[in-house]
Amino acid sequence: MIIIMETNSTREQSQRVIDFLEKNGFQVRYNIGEVHTVIDALGDKTTITPGRIAAFDGVKEVKVIREPYRLASRDRKSEDTIIEFKNGVKIGGTNRPVIIAGPCSVEDDYNSLKEIAQAVKECGGQFLRGGAFKPRTSPYDFQGYGEKALKYLKQASEETGLLTVSEVMDASDLDMMIDYVDVLQIGARNVQNFRLLKAVGKCNKPVILKRGLSSTIREFLLAAEHIMYNGNNQVILCERGIRSFDSDFTRNVMDIASIPVIKKYSHLPIIVDPSHGTGQRYLIEPLSKAGLVVGASGIMIEVHNDPENALSDGKQSLPIPMFKDVMKNINSFMDKI
Amino acid sequence: MIIIMETNSTREQSQRVIDFLEKNGFQVRYNIGEVHTVIDALGDKTTITPGRIAAFDGVKEVKVIREPYRLASRDRKSEDTIIEFKNGVKIGGTNRPVIIAGPCSVEDDYNSLKEIAQAVKECGGQFLRGGAFKPRTSPYDFQGYGEKALKYLKQASEETGLLTVSEVMDASDLDMMIDYVDVLQIGARNVQNFRLLKAVGKCNKPVILKRGLSSTIREFLLAAEHIMYNGNNQVILCERGIRSFDSDFTRNVMDIASIPVIKKYSHLPIIVDPSHGTGQRYLIEPLSKAGLVVGASGIMIEVHNDPENALSDGKQSLPIPMFKDVMKNINSFMDKI
Amino acid sequence: MIIIMETNSTREQSQRVIDFLEKNGFQVRYNIGEVHTVIDALGDKTTITPGRIAAFDGVKEVKVIREPYRLASRDRKSEDTIIEFKNGVKIGGTNRPVIIAGPCSVEDDYNSLKEIAQAVKECGGQFLRGGAFKPRTSPYDFQGYGEKALKYLKQASEETGLLTVSEVMDASDLDMMIDYVDVLQIGARNVQNFRLLKAVGKCNKPVILKRGLSSTIREFLLAAEHIMYNGNNQVILCERGIRSFDSDFTRNVMDIASIPVIKKYSHLPIIVDPSHGTGQRYLIEPLSKAGLVVGASGIMIEVHNDPENALSDGKQSLPIPMFKDVMKNINSFMDKI
């Protein structure tokens, strides 16, 4: 790490930092200057964290050189992580991007779900997504049908051959959920729910981890690191838009550049979710294509047989006929690029 | 709610929305104009949510008139909520603002904690805070000493008469924690961990709820609503800074104006945390005073007997002598205003 | 406009607003409710602005229904604006997207500029961009060579047949610049320099208007409206990234979704600038493609014959050989989509 001292710090303050680092086994290079003092220290940051050095008097800033995630880093594993499912579907690397689609929430009508699942299958999708537990900003909003929803999801999966994806909101649900879903999803609001990350890290199930509304790319990769650190390397990142100063026309701002950035610094696959990323039906096709062209390993789309009666997120869900049109264009686009 | 139609929407699209609302018992007023169509609907938004209407074709935007929180709203309860503790300490209303102070993490040395607790007591503080479970961005950082830390906290409380505050990260820890702490804290990263909010809502313990890094004021009050909706009205809000485009000099931006805004729209008490809000020792005194002068019901400060060896947040923790100076100035300021 | 009253406002306060609006010729519909009062007023907002109504006691919020830009709106002109140049080059509509490329600053060596211009031409570009006046955050940074740079630019244009683009920083430079450039550019930092917008609005020259670092889409279109209102309809919008909370890996966040949003609400062409949008060479190709696939009418790329010696923006400038590779891929991508 690099320690930058305040310009008005004293020689003694710098020396205290240097002595402390050397005492703790760091290799230290420094130049106590008239104008500025910079200390470069090489050593084990798990014992002496940057935060401890920052607390010394006279320190202006501590800059860590190496990216703080390790297991998620391409430095440690240069080849792309590829996640393979029992039925041969693969996510990541040079595999054709996957399609994950379905209703925001699984509702209390199996036939609707089946109709949606059949449309997903027909359009070449591999995964059926559907919420059983819904994080909702207001306690007065619909919170999902729980296990019943998961049962429907599994049934639809068995009838269509689609794999299933559903969000886990709490570690205590994991045991039950494991039987129903092929991929666990962690929502944007739980990206720093570290207990949940830990619990999911102990499962042997692929995980879709959504970027938080205000996660930096580095924090996002550190959230993945929490899962991997606990033993689960099957992490699929998902860009779903970040919060900005402008939400007049789109719910969030899709940070499309995060996809090639993450592919440069990490070996993990990353997919895009234009439904949550934009909150607008008419933007799903263009933003899906934008995600694909920059290297996304999949897209996640909300589709509903009757959006006007959807219990959540109807505005951004595609009606089935529109979904079919969009998928036709996306499939043809994937063939071309 | 107000439904604003797209300018190029059709008369039929507007009519479908109107019919649907009327069929569902809403009082509807509208004016299908040449240029723009606006529909004003009065009715029960728990059955027909704004999101469902937004999903109709031709709808540009649905605007909810009434603030969506109810139990937290001053409309429903005009007098300030005051939270009273067994020893007579009160938070909220016109009571003198409280001081909550202590180390970021409780460390493996009871004497240090005791020394800090005594300083807090001596400076007129009422609450000893200390982390037992630490949410950490990186899995390689120190995560807290768990129950052992809580035992120390309770012991220090018994020796000094201070009340205790500690963060709960997961519902499964609640039963254990209840015995040790007087106030549960929910951290910024868990402000939309709805399961945790629900679980805490079922406890009979005051809760400090921290604003999320990118929580709007409305979302923040809705998070409080989740707790209250589950039965616990003893919610203390805490402004601790929001994420902005500038973190060169301060970790976060303290949204000082949120305090009088929240006091206008809600009856819940709100405190400030300048330690996390700024991340800089030299800003703790001025930002504490700024919080107090706009109506905060308390301040939360990190203090450590040896910040350079603190296991977390040393940079923003006040060393004990500096804490005493700051508290002298803050106490004298509270006497004057 | 829709006027939403505070829940604790009085009947008299509502009545004063209604009377005022009616007196000023507005058609007013309202419902003074127990719980909430909403007033819907239809009339000429140029005499009675929303701001005036907002100032009445008891008003919580005034919501304008119609988008505030008019000349820039697709409501007023449904067909795409196409900007045509003397040599037949066209921007906008279904025309093949244009390539605008060149150095950040024109430097004091004509041969370098010529070499770059030839590369642009060879790769199928239509426009040579180059800064003569550089807005720089620090007064100690290079500010451009002024008219000399423009002369070089024009000379390179004559030798290659490329059209020229250069940024105008002040209205007082316009008369001089007009002779040298085919397209005036307004930089992100001047997007709300209303005097400059007005002055450029009085020129008969196409204008590239860059989105400001914190411009909402609506403000961006209103900036275009300032130019059009003063008589110049030849406005080309440019998405170049917005400021967010994360600048660790990219200088700005490219708001790719803004392109289809703007194409829905405005008839003006919009191009993308991935060089400023990301600040990273390796992101220029993917983000150019992302822009194109969502409908951008052109791309603007910084290229330099010797980026390590560039006087500005070397980090994000493509060296000529890399530019040729990128352009080969972009051209082939344009053929496919």
Added chain:
Amino acid sequence: MIIIMETNSTREQSQRVIDFLEKNGFQVRYNIGEVHTVIDALGDKTTITPGRIAAFDGVKEVKVIREPYRLASRDRKSEDTIIEFKNGVKIGGTNRPVIIAGPCSVEDDYNSLKEIAQAVKECGGQFLRGGAFKPRTSPYDFQGYGEKALKYLKQASEETGLLTVSEVMDASDLDMMIDYVDVLQIGARNVQNFRLLKAVGKCNKPVILKRGLSSTIREFLLAAEHIMYNGNNQVILCERGIRSFDSDFTRNVMDIASIPVIKKYSHLPIIVDPSHGTGQRYLIEPLSKAGLVVGASGIMIEVHNDPENALSDGKQSLPIPMFKDVMKNINSFMDKI
């Protein structure tokens, strides 16, 4: 500066950077490591800017150690800058904070302005502010009465003894304005209008420079540096709120902490503008006090004799009776702290 190389950069890439720096007279220290390479270079950054080094292949990041502003820096001038006016009024240092108040725009009725000016005077104010040229997001909004407004302002100043403040939007207006105003104001939208900064830097008039909606503190100080670099040291900074993700209850977020931060790093005085910072009348008193308690050298408040008929910013303007109440509380607060 510190140069951090990419982890996958080559030894040759590092060596090229080192050689270049040494050739240009920099003192260079480095350690080409297995894992990471950091180069520390001390020298004249006006010839070799950080941007040039960033453009070398293999460079991940260039970090400048010293704050980039010089004339504005407390390193170069440790004592507070105090700006003194002909009538003995002083801004900065330990002088009692000044009050700058008046209408957003000067309107076409001198008596109104006079009434406001008398109220400002009566409440102990020193400066009358009033817009003659108004930057407006929409071209359809009122843009100010120009020189006529300035004449009124000067007349009111002569009748009351107040000093005058008015915004300059374009360098071409400066000669005319100089005769009417005692302090030039640069608005938030022009904080990076570098030509205007330069022109104002050549005037011998104090300048109030408002922070931009998305200016970092460092960029804000660099904007001041542009003025000082051109010869004018009489710069008064003004915190007026920054843009955030939440504008439901306040127009902007007042970054109160910026005041003590700026006072630590710069010798320039800084004032607060709670009217623009919040956009809400009821927040003006609390946020004024918050600004004062953290060290602001003045407050700027919008006041109007008839806010409901104000041509701009009525919502946030205090009516005269409310202004008097607020000022009574603020004056008494200044006496106490």
